[in-house]
Amino acid sequence: MKIKTMLFLIICSLWLVACNSDKKTTKTIEIQKLIIFEEEKPDTLQIISDAKDIKIIENLVK
Numbered sequence: 001m002k003i004k005t006m007l008f009l010i011i012c013s014l015w016l017v018a019c020n021s022d023k024k025t026t027k028t029i030e031i032q033k034l035i036i037f038e039e040e041k042p043d044t045l046q047i048i049s050d051a052k053d054i055k056i057i058e059n060l061v062k
Contacts, residue, residue: 002033005033005034006031006033009031009032009033009034010031013029013030013031013057014057014060014061015061027049027054028047028048028049028054029047029048029049029054029057030045030046030047030048031045031046031047031048032044032045032046
C-alpha cells in the first residue's frame with residue numbers, strides 16, 4: 001500500500017512538472033505520502049531541490 005501511494009505521488013509530481021508550459025525553471029519538487037487522498041501523513045515531506053535531479057525527472061516525463 002505504501003509503495004502504491006508513493007508511486008502515485010511521484011507520478012503526479014512528474015505530471016505537474018511536465019505540464020509546466022511557460023518554460024520556467026522548476027526549482028523544487030515536493031513529495032509527501034498521503035493517508036487518504038486529502039490527508040497528508042505527518043513528517044513525510046521530501047523536497048528535491050538539486051537542479052540535476054530535477055532535470056532528470058523532467059527528462060523522464062518527456
